[in-house]
Amino acid sequence: MLLLKMKKLLFPLLVFVPLLISAQTDKRIYDIISAVSTERLETDITKLASFGTRHTLSDTISQDRGIGAARRWIKNEFEKTSESCKGCLEVFYQKDLVRKGENDRIVNDVMVVNVVAVQRGTKYPNRYIIMSGDIDSRVSDPNNYTSDSPGANDNASGMAGTLEAARVLSKYKFENSIIYVGLSGEEQGLFGGKGLAAHAKENGWEIIGILNNDMIGNIAGVDGVINNREFRIFSEPVPPTETKEQRNARRFYGGEVDGISRQLARYVYTTTKTYMPEMNPKMIYRLDRFGRGGHHRPFNDAGYAGIRIMEAHENYTQQHQDIRIENGTSYGDIVEHVNFEYAGKLTAVNAINLASIAWAPPSPKEVKIGGIVEPSARLLWSKVDGAVGYKIYWRDTTAPNWEHSRDIGDVTEFTLEGIVIDNYLFGVSSISKDGFESPIVFPNSILR
Numbered sequence: 001m002l003l004l005k006m007k008k009l010l011f012p013l014l015v016f017v018p019l020l021i022s023a024q025t026d027k028r029i030y031d032i033i034s035a036v037s038t039e040r041l042e043t044d045i046t047k048l049a050s051f052g053t054r055h056t057l058s059d060t061i062s063q064d065r066g067i068g069a070a071r072r073w074i075k076n077e078f079e080k081t082s083e084s085c086k087g088c089l090e091v092f093y094q095k096d097l098v099r100k101g102e103n104d105r106i107v108n109d110v111m112v113v114n115v116v117a118v119q120r121g122t123k124y125p126n127r128y129i130i131m132s133g134d135i136d137s138r139v140s141d142p143n144n145y146t147s148d149s150p151g152a153n154d155n156a157s158g159m160a161g162t163l164e165a166a167r168v169l170s171k172y173k174f175e176n177s178i179i180y181v182g183l184s185g186e187e188q189g190l191f192g193g194k195g196l197a198a199h200a201k202e203n204g205w206e207i208i209g210i211l212n213n214d215m216i217g218n219i220a221g222v223d224g225v226i227n228n229r230e231f232r233i234f235s236e237p238v239p240p241t242e243t244k245e246q247r248n249a250r251r252f253y254g255g256e257v258d259g260i261s262r263q264l265a266r267y268v269y270t271t272t273k274t275y276m277p278e279m280n281p282k283m284i285y286r287l288d289r290f291g292r293g294g295h296h297r298p299f300n301d302a303g304y305a306g307i308r309i310m311e312a313h314e315n316y317t318q319q320h321q322d323i324r325i326e327n328g329t330s331y332g333d334i335v336e337h338v339n340f341e342y343a344g345k346l347t348a349v350n351a352i353n354l355a356s357i358a359w360a361p362p363s364p365k366e367v368k369i370g371g372i373v374e375p376s377a378r379l380l381w382s383k384v385d386g387a388v389g390y391k392i393y394w395r396d397t398t399a400p401n402w403e404h405s406r407d408i409g410d411v412t413e414f415t416l417e418g419i420v421i422d423n424y425l426f427g428v429s430s431i432s433k434d435g436f437e438s439p440i441v442f443p444n445s446i447l448r
């Protein structure tokens with residue numbers, strides 16, 4: 001009798017379990033992961049390395065050597081991808097003239113040319129999530145623009161990953177626009193990123209964020225560690241564009257480690273852990289490596305969210321080096337050192353995050369929080385067109401990632417009973433009907 005009752009009870013549970021699972025994962029994301037081709041990455045990295053040098057100031061006339069030939073090849077690859085999806089990519093050069101003497105790495109006037117491919121969103125055509133790699137390369141002397149500089153890992157790997165993500169994602173339609181871009185002038189002073197960020201501002205682009213890929217193909221580190229599972233996500237704590245008032249408010253309400261780039265980093269971390277549990281993302285709480293730079297920074301400078309995705313274990317004998325053998329060590333950034341399977345994994349990390357964000361509604365613009373001297377925390381946020389529900393997150397003040405969450409349906413305010421505001425940090429995201437989630441918004445206003 002008791003057993004019978006249990007069976008009756010179990011039945012509805014069994015029906016509900018698959019539904020619950022499908023609300024949290026989407027089969028298309030797994031398809032995207034398996035569609036990334038290691039072979040195509042190998043072909044593209046080898047091709048990019050074959051241009052001899054892709055130095056920003058190198059030859060632009062030759063058909064097979066220098067940055068001109070390289071960017072024409074990249075543009076042609078985007079155009080081929082576009083042809084196979086009935087013209088779904090808008091491909092163009094975005095360029096800016098940089099004058100000689102702008103810094104000591106610009107020894108001639110040079111046109112810094114980015115190659116941009118836009119996959120236009122069906123619902124929010126002017127909202128963009130961006131994936132970038134770099135076109136340019138360098139050897140030991142940053143101003144040597146003639147010597148062989150294959151830049152296989154730095155950064156043909158990121159560039160090839162960007163081309164491959166475009167091929168894979170062009171098979172789908174998204175509500176938000178996706179930009180795939182090859183940026184130039186990185187090694188000379190982040191000029192390509194600066195140019196595109198300014199272009200975005202001038203044209204009123206609403207940028208959700210940029211996933212900048214710089215070196216995604218090395219698994220054998222100079223530290224002796226060989227690891228093909230781990231990778232790093234760099235993000236700055238708060239935007240450099242914040243006002244004095246915003247900085248001052250943080251002293252009283254918190255948020256030192258909760259800027260927009262950090263939320264994007266957490267998003268990538270969580271999506272990866274959900275769909276690619278074999279990978280081990282490492283959140284690095286800093287803008288970039290110690291004293292070094294990358295192309296997400298100019299976007300951060302302009303007030304946009306941006307992170308750097310890269311290998312966990314670098315090898316400095318293979319970065320920015322003249323190709324040579326010295327004391328038995330092979331110096332130089334050559335194709336032989338690149339691990340294509342690993343580059344494929346990190347390309348998939350990008351692709352699933354681009355897709356998840358491009359399928360998600362916008363984040364709530366305004367999120368208010370209150371609960372001073374109360375036994376509960378209250379949140380109130382602006383309604384998002386296209387969201388079918390919202391999720392509230394909270395975590396210990398010392399926790400790096402969100403720990404607790406609650407689906408609260410299609411409402412624009414909620415009180416978390418029994419949760420004392422002083423002891424946690426909070427955030428709100430919006431959810432699409434397929435379960436895709438926007439990046440989380442940290443409260444930006446106080447409820448009294």
Ligand SMILES: [Zn+2]
Binds near residue numbers: 154187320
């Ligand atoms: Zn570099």
